[in-house]
Amino acid sequence: MRRSTAPLAGVVGALVVVEATSGVIQGFYTPLLPDIARNLGIHDADVNWFEAAQLLLSAIVVPLLARLGDMIGHRKVLIGSLVVTAAASWAIAFSGTFWLFTLVWAIQGFYVVWLPMNVSIIHARARKHENTAELTAKGAGLIVVALEGGAIGGALLAGQLGGIFADRLWISLSVPAVLVTVALFVVIFKVEDPGTRAGGRIDSSGTVLLSLALLAITGGLSLVRVNGFTIWVWAMIAAGLALLWWFVRVEKRKDDPLIDMSLIARPTLWPVILTSALFGVSVLGAQGPLSTFAATDPTEVGYGLGLDSASRSYLIGAYVFSLLIGAGVYARLSRRFAPRAVLLGAAGMVSAGYLLLIPFHGGVGMVTTLMVVAGLGSGALVAALPATAAAAAPPHQTGVATGLTNTTKTLGGAFASAIFALALSSGIDDAETTAAPLAGYQAVWAICGVTALVAVGAMLTVPKAAFTAADPEAQGLGDRSDAMALEAVGADAVVSEKPLPRPEKFEAGEEDRA
Known part of the structure; x- marks a missing residue:
């Protein structure tokens, strides 16, 4: 009989609203960054400090809030982060100075904890059913699709609103704040506390x-x-x-460390963690430069695309849609090819897309095509990295491993945003133009392309059978002689395996409630 997410339909439906809102936040502001820069009276290069501040704060709070969610309840942490994000989103709409805007933009970064909290809530509900893994995977898949769909819709909506309310930017910037507020009430009234609590303490x-x-x-x-x-x-x-x-x-x-160093040192996990950090450079750090380059008028400075906010939203929308496609086809490709091969191909596409931008950036069609190439690879990596980290980790540490991919990706994006801001601000003549120099943009694309190539090199160090049923790391085994034997037999030889117990700890008096 065909199984579905029906047992979790209510909670997944509510969490879809939360992740769609997260997607809107991630996609909405990018087409408006040049307009925000003009409104604040800053250079295009300075908008990178918004992302640098937000990603830095996110890298700090994600492991802390994830641990806190295990201790006091994932729903409580989700609601608390929604409250903070809503307050920051409203402040963004009405902030008139660079430093205040940067501060509240950074605080808005609390939204990055929504995805791990949502997946944890789904898993806690799914534990009451025998097909726990299937229900969790399907529920998580639905909210990730909602996230990417929200990013596409947010980018397109922002482009239209930016043109309609060109002189009243606060109206456009209020849209994410309204949506976060709605998501907060949806969680309060539609998501019940699953009641699970783990032991331990905050490091x-x-x-x-x-x-x-x-x-x-x-x-x-x-x-x-x-x-x-x-x-x-x-x-x-x-x-x-x-x-x-x-x-x-x-x-x-x-x-009870904040980050388990012995886990990171596992031979099949450290390349994944390193790839996540390197991937964060392009997927989180390069969207601001893409938007400002698209807005730069080539008739004034000799480069750029000269697009208005609506046209920029189509470019950003095409990139984000390619992310959605890449994420959607990852599962099918990983069944046909080894997950390691898919990771290598995806990182290679990211590298090719950005490196080719260095000489080929003279037209909208050319830039869009290369960003779609990079986006397809990026989308596959978005889906692949958490899954491969979970497969490479011991059964009782899959949550920690997947959280590390998010944390290191955020760190990579934070440092990249700061470095990109420096690259794009060098050589600016304040009296002549607010546009960043072409050499700065080429440096950004070169860094994105080279870091993706380094990720390819890192993934080449793991065995071909990594992240599959034939990989002993995925089964909680540690004997490398077993690894050699299984790799010689091949992944297809393992046709079944007994489910491993979930070594979860609960404090006395806390049970899994309905």
């Missing part, structure tokens, strides 16, 4: 060390924008790296 020392390290490194990069590479810049970056080293040492001694 406060690890959280403080990681936060200070990231703030020091990003702060050093931000000072370059003001005074160039001074001794203070290098001192802050060096201090941040030293704090990261200390963080790793401390985490290795913790029973």
Whole structure:
């Protein structure tokens, strides 16, 4: 008999609203970034600091809130993050200064915890049914589709509203705030607390060390924008790296670390984590430069596409739609080819798309085609990285592993946004134009392409049978002689395997409720 997500239809339907709203946030603002820059009286290059600040905060709060969700309840953390995001979204609509706008934009980044919280809620509900894995996978698939659909719709809607309310930008910027507010009430009234709680505690020392390290490194990069590479810049970056080293040492001694270093060191997992960080450079850091390049008038500076907000939204929409297609075909491709091969091909497409932009950026059709190529590869990576991380991790640490892909991707995007801001601000003549130099854009595309190539190299280090049933890491086995034997037999030889127990801990008095 055909199974479906019917047992979870109510909660999945409510969480679809949340993820669609998340998608709108991710797609809505990009076509409007040039208009926001004009409204705030800043250069195009400075909009990259919005993303850098938001991604940095996201990288800090995601592991903390994910851990907190296990402790006090995923629904509570979801509601709390919705409240914070709603307040920040309303503030964005009415912020008139660069620093205030950057601050509230960063705080809006709390929305990144919605996806892990939503998947956790779905999993907790699915545990009451025998086909837990199938229900969880289908429910998660639906909300990811909603996310990508929301991003496409948000980009297209923003483009239209940007033209209609060109002189009243606050009206356009209020749309995401309204949607987040609606999503908040949907969760309050339609999503019940599944009642599951895990043991453990918050790693406060690890959280403080990681936060200070990231703030020091990003702060050093931000000072370059003001005074160039001074001794203070290098001192802050060096201090941040030293704090990261200390963080790793401390985490290795913790029973409940913020980030499990032994997990990252697994031979099939570290390439996935590294690929996630490198992938974040392009998928999270390069959208702002794409929008400002599309808005740059070629008749004034000799490069750019000269698109208005509506036309920019079509370009961004085509890119995001290619992400949706790439994510949708990943499962089918991974069944036909090895997941490792799909990862290699996807990273190669990202690299090709961005590297070819360096010489071929002279027309809308050319740029759109290359962004679609990069988008198809990026979409496959969006779907592949969490799945392969879960397959490479021990059964009781799949949640931690998938969370690491999100955290490292966010870190990669945060550092890339800061570096891109520096690249795009070099050589600007304030008296002549607010447009970023062409060399800056070419540097951005080169960095995106080269980091994707490095990701290809990292994935080449894992065995061909990685992330499949023939991989002992996916079965919780650690003997590399077993790995060699299974790889020699091949993935197709493993036709069945008994489900592994879920070693979940619950505090006394807490049970899985209806």
